[in-house]
Structures are given as C-alpha cells and as structure tokens.
Amino acid sequence: MIGIFEEKSIRAATSPAHAVAAIREAFRADGLGKTIVPPVINLAVAAVDGEFHIKTAYIEGVPHVAVKVASGFYHNPSRGLPSGSGLMALFDAWTGQPSAILLDNGYLTDLRTGAAGAVAAEHLAREDCETVGVIGSGVQARMQVACLSEVRPIRRVVAWSRNAERLARYCAEIGEQIAVEARAMAGIEDVCGAADILVTTTPAQVALVRAGWLRPGMHVTAVGSDSPGKQELDAGCFRRADLAAADRVSQCLSFGELCHAMAAATIERDGIVELGAIVAGKRTGRTRTDQITIADLTGVGFQDTAIASAVHANLVTGSSR
Amino acid sequence: MIGIFEEKSIRAATSPAHAVAAIREAFRADGLGKTIVPPVINLAVAAVDGEFHIKTAYIEGVPHVAVKVASGFYHNPSRGLPSGSGLMALFDAWTGQPSAILLDNGYLTDLRTGAAGAVAAEHLAREDCETVGVIGSGVQARMQVACLSEVRPIRRVVAWSRNAERLARYCAEIGEQIAVEARAMAGIEDVCGAADILVTTTPAQVALVRAGWLRPGMHVTAVGSDSPGKQELDAGCFRRADLAAADRVSQCLSFGELCHAMAAATIERDGIVELGAIVAGKRTGRTRTDQITIADLTGVGFQDTAIASAVHANLVTGSSR
Numbered sequence: 001m002i003g004i005f006e007e008k009s010i011r012a013a014t015s016p017a018h019a020v021a022a023i024r025e026a027f028r029a030d031g032l033g034k035t036i037v038p039p040v041i042n043l044a045v046a047a048v049d050g051e052f053h054i055k056t057a058y059i060e061g062v063p064h065v066a067v068k069v070a071s072g073f074y075h076n077p078s079r080g081l082p083s084g085s086g087l088m089a090l091f092d093a094w095t096g097q098p099s100a101i102l103l104d105n106g107y108l109t110d111l112r113t114g115a116a117g118a119v120a121a122e123h124l125a126r127e128d129c130e131t132v133g134v135i136g137s138g139v140q141a142r143m144q145v146a147c148l149s150e151v152r153p154i155r156r157v158v159a160w161s162r163n164a165e166r167l168a169r170y171c172a173e174i175g176e177q178i179a180v181e182a183r184a185m186a187g188i189e190d191v192c193g194a195a196d197i198l199v200t201t202t203p204a205q206v207a208l209v210r211a212g213w214l215r216p217g218m219h220v221t222a223v224g225s226d227s228p229g230k231q232e233l234d235a236g237c238f239r240r241a242d243l244a245a246a247d248r249v250s251q252c253l254s255f256g257e258l259c260h261a262m263a264a265a266t267i268e269r270d271g272i273v274e275l276g277a278i279v280a281g282k283r284t285g286r287t288r289t290d291q292i293t294i295a296d297l298t299g300v301g302f303q304d305t306a307i308a309s310a311v312h313a314n315l316v317t318g319s320s321r
Numbered sequence: 322m323i324g325i326f327e328e329k330s331i332r333a334a335t336s337p338a339h340a341v342a343a344i345r346e347a348f349r350a351d352g353l354g355k356t357i358v359p360p361v362i363n364l365a366v367a368a369v370d371g372e373f374h375i376k377t378a379y380i381e382g383v384p385h386v387a388v389k390v391a392s393g394f395y396h397n398p399s400r401g402l403p404s405g406s407g408l409m410a411l412f413d414a415w416t417g418q419p420s421a422i423l424l425d426n427g428y429l430t431d432l433r434t435g436a437a438g439a440v441a442a443e444h445l446a447r448e449d450c451e452t453v454g455v456i457g458s459g460v461q462a463r464m465q466v467a468c469l470s471e472v473r474p475i476r477r478v479v480a481w482s483r484n485a486e487r488l489a490r491y492c493a494e495i496g497e498q499i500a501v502e503a504r505a506m507a508g509i510e511d512v513c514g515a516a517d518i519l520v521t522t523t524p525a526q527v528a529l530v531r532a533g534w535l536r537p538g539m540h541v542t543a544v545g546s547d548s549p550g551k552q553e554l555d556a557g558c559f560r561r562a563d564l565a566a567a568d569r570v571s572q573c574l575s576f577g578e579l580c581h582a583m584a585a586a587t588i589e590r591d592g593i594v595e596l597g598a599i600v601a602g603k604r605t606g607r608t609r610t611d612q613i614t615i616a617d618l619t620g621v622g623f624q625d626t627a628i629a630s631a632v633h634a635n636l637v638t639g640s641s642r
Contacts, residue, residue, distance in 0.1 A: 096392030
C-alpha cells in the first residue's frame, strides 16, 4: 500500500525555509538543463464554471515525479466549499510505481509559489530590502511574505486589497504571524511608493499596477496571472524594467504578464531571462541597486515535483520542517 | 478522507459486461459532443527508459472526472517489477474536490481498452463473427477476447505471438477462461486466413499485418500503437479498407496506425470516421457483409473517466459487476 498523507501532516512536514531550499534547487536544476517539463493540461468545464490544471515534471536526481492536479470551481463558495482544491500523486522516478498521495488541498502549490517568489527575490531584489508591498489579501499575500522573510531582512508590509475588511484582517494576521509591521494603504500607488519589493497576488483581469508607479531599485514579483485573460501589471511596466525574468518563458508568454507585454510590444522575447538560468549562474540577476526588475511567475511542474518529493522525504522519516 | 481503493476490490467491482456498457455510453456521449478531452501529457524520461502518460476528460452527466496516470518503465522486469503501472484519481465533476484514488495498477486501462474493442466490433464487425484472430499474447490479447464475447457469438480464437511459449500459455488460458476453443497458429497470415475479427495487440514498430492478407467481411481492431513509432498494420491495409474508424482522429493521426497511413497516403483525413459518431448514430458503421473495416484505437481520456466513475459507483455501494 502506498502512503496516503493528509493536509495536516503535510503542513507539519514542511516550512517556508524548507520549501525555499527545495525550490531553489529545482530552479538551479532547470537552469542546468536537468528538468523535463511537458506542457500542462488545462481542462475547463464551462457548464459548471470549473477547471482542472495538471502539471508534472522530471528533475534529474530527485527521487520522485509528482503529478499535481489543481482544481478551481467558482460556484463552490456558494455551497460552503473552497473554490480551489487538489492533490499530488508521487511516483518513483526510477520505476514509475506510485509512491504516495499527498492530499494537500492545494497547500503545497501555495507554498511552492511563495518559495518561487523568494528565489526570484534572492537574485533580483536588492540585498537590503526591508519593505514588501503586497497587492491582494489572500493566500499568496501571506505565503510570499513568509518566504521572502527567509531571504531578505523584511521588517514591514504595506498592503492594498479591493476588499477593505479582508485587507484589515490580512494586516493584523501578517503582523502577528511573520512578526513584521503591517499597514493597510489607501491605494496601489501608495503601496508602490513605499515598497522595496512589490508582490502582486490577485486574479485581476485588468492591469492594476501602472508603469509610472515603479521606482528605481524596486523588484516586482507577479504571481496572480496563472491562466489566459489575467493581468496585474500594465504592459508598460516591462518597458521600464531593466530585467524581466520568467519561471518558464514559454508558459509566461501564453498566460502570464509577459503574454500582455509581448502583445503590447513592450518587451522582446530575447529580452526575457529564465529564472533557472539566473539561479544556475548562467545569466546575471540584479547588478545595480537602481535597476527595476520584474519576475513573472506562472508556476512550473518542476516546482511541484521538488516540493512534493522534499515533503515526502520528511513524511516518511517523521521529520518536520 | 477520500476513498482509497486497491486493485483487488477494483477488479471485483467490474467486469467485461460492466465495462462495455460504460465505454459504449462514453463513445455515444463523445459522438454527441458531450465530452471535453484536452491533449494528453507525455513525459518521457530517456535516462531511465521510462515514460508517464496522463489523460483526463469531462463527460457531461458523468459524476466524476478521472485523471489517469499510466507509467511504463522498461528496465523494471530486470528488477522483478512489472513495466507498467499507474493509478486514477477521481474528482467530483461539480465541485472539483477529490473523491477517490483507484490504485488499479493499470487494470482499468486494460479493461477499458478491451471494452473499446468490443464497442468498435458492435458497429464494425459482422453480426455472425465467431472467430477472433489475435496477434500477441499479453493482457490485451485476453481483454479484447473477453470483451468481444459480450457483443458477438465468439466460439474460437486463433492466435499468433512472437514468443511460442507465451502463445501456448495464452491459448490454454483463454480457452479455459472465456470458454472458447483456442488454437496457436504458425504465422500471422494463417491467423488472417481464419479470423472474422482480427485484433492486433503488440508493441511492434514494424508492420506485422500485410494488406493482402485481409479478406472481405473482416473487421480489424488495432490497439498496440499507443505512442509514436509503433505500427502493427501495413499502411496498405487502409487502402483496402471500406471503412476506417478512430477512437479519436487527432490522436490516431499523431501516434496510431493512421499516422503511418496518412504518411503513406493510403487514406485521407476526411475518410476517417470517429467511433463516437458511429455509436451516436451520426455516421454509419458496417453496411454490407463483405466490407473490410478497421478500428484504430489509441485510448482516449473519456474512456478513463467513464470506467473509473462506473467502477467507483459500484465500489461505494458495495455492488459487484
């Protein structure tokens, strides 16, 4: 019988630090050409306003291959269910035999997405970044800050969200959980004015962040656009950026921020650097303190394989964090 | 906690008759435009001679969506493990929430593939077919005959396989299990000379069945070619055929027998009929007893969703077969 693990034990078997370490190595492997990442499956069921996304990848040297199924069913909240769900199935990378089912309800996707933001910041944000600007007040608004705190001396969060009540709750929680000072801002421009690192985490379909609001020295990570039609950054942001990175260029061009930037011709494909290449030392990240940098993160299958295999190692040995 | 079901209970919860009924309805739904079938994921890991195939599909009215992961790792037999493995994850089609994991080790794939052969024969083989010719001596050599017996008055199997010992064992087993007379033949031409329905079930990469061996009135089902490079039927077979059907035209053109037939220009795309359209009554199947018909089956995600959901219904109610 293979191992079946529930969300509670999965949460106890990992942490932001653990996730950042696993995701950093996954990007490095990707940059070294040691990953195989097939195109994702997107199954949209319009009749029930639901969708499934399936991702998988092989990483040389990682003992498992994860197949991650994530679902989003947008009528669920009216039935008292969360809209998002999912699980990961792990297979032995040497034999293809099933090893485990991680019933994480999407937790590991949230965590590895936060960790990717931290890995991007390690290479693209100034060393002395203390203030994180957050657009949104959901899970990624939390995860990004938790993971950034592992790689930069974060002391302050300035946040804006469409929903004032959720924003207030977010600021209270993030202040307590991450031990940073947290402040709700009146608008996105105010957030941009105070942030060293800006993280956009919304499902917006119209650009929220204007190019003129970016300031020299700022790093921006956009994680909200994970399917066609979504957009958080005005395409002009990429014209202002000194460096634009993508977790996977091909994927970001089909449904990330870069898709809109290419359409608006504010960037050329050759101008986009893959994050793995930077982590592997094949391309340079930030080289000057006054540069503006942007990371477009859409989530790649090797992140799922990396986090799932790392968590599985702790689950079977009984280790935590 | 979601339901986790092992192979033994899965086997007890279904049967050839049960599978044929579910797969027939799935093809009918497909022919009526009631399925959504995204492209499959193929993840090949050359370094370990292994591959993963991931299929999924939505069928209007079926309560689950299955995500099926099948693996083939060809060094496994030298380690005492089967080369093939896999599982199916079931999700509620209305909420996207995980419902069950079917740890079937590929059994349901084998069964639904056999069932698709039976559905093809219902529409393409003569009513009075009594003799099945089988090329190969593996799992599909068994499943196809078991399922064909549900739809045609099968009395006799004539079989050929490259491996004489496995062929002898196959003939002994199939004779006992399906209660048909079974005979090992000296060559493929001999099988063709005796068969009303010919089923090819091998992983051959060079055509085994020559066009000249097909006889008027014969129906051929080819199930071995499930990835690029495989081929069982000489492309000329399609020139001789009066009717060529595919479980999914797009898929068969990329890696089925029809891929080779198109390359050899022995068929035109417009000449290929989708099996679902025939089952739904939108296209005609066999109309005369002297026609030669061919079904190219590569396996479609809606078959996985159909069989998994049907088996799950029996598993949760404790019904069998």
